[in-house]
Amino acid sequence: MRSIPLPHPRLPENLQPLDLLSRDLRWTWRPSLRALFSALDPALWEKTNGNPVALLQAVPAERLEAASRDSVFLTSLSAVRSELGIEDAAEPAHPAMRAMKSRGDRIAYFSAEFGLTELLPVYAGGLGVLAGDHLKSASDLRLPLVGVGLFYRHGYFRQSLSRPGGQKESNPAIDIAELPISLPQTPKGAPPIVTVAVGERDVRVLIRLVQVGRVPLLLLDTDLEENHPDDRTITAQLYGGDHETRIRQEIVLGIGGLRALDLLGCRPTIRHINEGHAAFVGLEKMRQLIAEEGLTFADAKERAAAGTVFTTHTPVPAGIDRFAPELVARYIAGYVPEGLSLDEFMKLGQESGDPHEAFSMAVLALRLCGHANAVSQLHARVSRRLWLGLLPELADEDVKIRAITNGVHRPTWTDPEIAAMPLLEEPDPAAGTRLWSVHEVLRSRLVDVCRARLRSHAAAQGASAEEIERAGSVLDPGALTIGFARRFATYKRANLIFRDPERLLRMLSSARMQILFAGKAHPQDEPGKELLRIIGAYAHQPEFFGKIVLLPDYDMRLARALVAGCDVWLNNPVRPHEASGTSGMKAAMNGVLNLSVLDGWWDEAPYEETGFVIGPATDYAPDEEVAASLYDVLETKVLPLFFQRDESGRPAGWIEKMVQSAARIGREFSSDRMVLQYLELCYVPAAERRISVLEGARRAAYALTPSNPRG
Secondary structure, X not given: OOEOOOOOOOOOHHHOHHHHHHOEHHHHOOHHHHXXXXXXXXXXXXXXXXXXXXXXXXXXXXXXXXXXXOHHHHHHHHHHHHHHHHHHHOOOOOHHHHHHHHXXXXXXXXXXXXXXXXXXXXXXXXXXXXXXXXXXXXHHHOXXXXXXXXOOOOOOOEEEEEOOOEEEEEOOOOOHHHOOOEOEOOOOOOXXXXXXXXXXXXXXXXXXXXXXXXXXXXXXXXXXXXOOHHHHOOOOOOOOOOHHHHHHHXXXXXXXXXXXXXXXOOOOOEEEEEOHHHOHHHHHHHHXXXXXXXXXXXXXXXXXXXOEEEEOXXXXXXXXXXXXXXXXXXXXXXXXXXXXXXXXXXXXXXXXXXXXXXXXXXXXXXXXXXXXXXXXXXXXXXXXXXXXXXXXXXXXXXXXXXXXXXXXXXXXXXXXXXXXOOOOOOOOOHHHHHHHHHHXXXXXXXXXXXHHXXXXXXXXXXXXXXXXXXXXXXXXXXXXXXXXXXXXXXXXXXXXXXXXXXXXXXXXXXXXXXXXXXXXXXXXXXXXXXXXHHXXXXXXXXXXXXXXXXXXXXXXXXXXXXXXXXXXXXXXXXXXXXXXXOHHHHHHHOOOEXXXXXXXXXXXXXXXXXXXXXXXXXXXXXXXXXXHHHHHHHHHHHHHHHHOOOOOOOOHHHHXXXXXXXXXXXXXXXXXXXXXXXXXXXXXXXXXXXXXXXXXXXXXXXHXXXXXXXX
């Protein structure tokens, strides 16, 4: 898939390839690409927050002219282009991928959010970052995949924190001109626009293109002048608005997404639905089959399900999109396939069949897929209990909810210096010394990042010069640094470590120890916002000031600094509410030690060798029991191991765990491993099942043909 070619107006002829490279998101995980852009103007590169599109718009013309005559720069540009060209031309290493490519198979990966870079804020948290990592590994592995999502003109909200931690939200419009985004070419040269009926009106949907290495990502945008004002706002905000806004977005994502692929000549043979938001994909696929091939509803459902994969990320009913039946009827009645009544369709999304029961997008997805999975071993067991009423329908070997544990994209989330170390192989004795040396630099760098962010935030809040200076003096570059950075949902228990403030204060006072908090609460989640206020209040108390720090406006840029620079990654959710969790994986790949409840991915990790365990492996253990264990582990295991130094001043036992963490977690919890498991457990079986269903239909049709004597 290609974008519409337009010459960059500011670039000399021999630098025109820079424009294409700036719109290829491999720069988010390739140091060589970032170094190329940084070399144009290092100060401006920092000022634009590492945004190559903005850099090319702002770099002085004389600097561009100088670069066009600079043999060293031109050699670097040529080397990068050659490297990517060889990569793009190479065949997949995995034989199943080569077979899929030769058959013309294509996977479409649908998700309501994609976390690829903080510069493209169409993500809210772990679900989106997981989707972004999936695309990046698909590119690295050469999997024939295309992503489909929504382009949110106002992204996800920006967060500011008033004293003592009250969250304020703002939603500034994204400047598209500074984004690595373009418009795709259509086979016949038509505008990249599809039409989708949303309620009583037809809505025009613009297809935007983001190139994630070898993988195209289509982002759908309804903010077009020809649309009704209400329809222009459908894709305004991620997770904004009410239930009606949400169902309108999900119609655009699922139904509009499949139509967008058709318009671009990219009809997929396999559809992967990442959480239930895109479940209407199955509805549109059935409509296609009935309209184009004259299938019955039952045959269309079987055909559509054969090539559909569904991943559930939610371990509790409250986390699932559910809509009132009358709302679904109002928006979906016109899409119900021929041969199916509206009442019959409604039952596809209702677990019990009660006509008054809310319509569940996850139930719809499960009923319209041939392959379903959860995102950790523990989550698979929880999901089977959650969908107990559907289990007879999911008894088929291919449809049962199996486990594919999440992974993270190591080149994106591992500091380049650590990534360059041979830690994934058998580390040599010197690996620990080198890892510790690099880590101490990263911790110091993290302190600088935190101080700069706090100073900037204080200045934006109108603080006095004294307050700004005070904000920039927090933290100790040499202290044991604990990080807690994630969505502020109540089940994650951000305030658990304050269960006994006096005991915590004794630890902070007796050892060089500090705790960093960062994260956003959903704008409508008042209990989550209250957790932010609690943390903020402690951070401003004189006895905790400088050692408890709450960082504002958590994003991927801050996340990269935290997972690389912290010593310990704290995670204490209510088990089994953490479906998987991936932030701890990112930290572990940098040699950071996890301190976590045995929930999600940590329950199946080599936790004794790579970190510390909080509490028992028991569901819904009381807060006081888990908090007591947290304090005990900190006092008896974490602090002694960190501060027990050898003659060279290094914590030998701690470093041994760091090496194990970076090596074992790096191997076992990478998104490359995850995508290969999707290939082997879902995509290949889906392709084979689809072929089997097609062949069965052809044999049945042949048997009924009048010219067939056996018919």
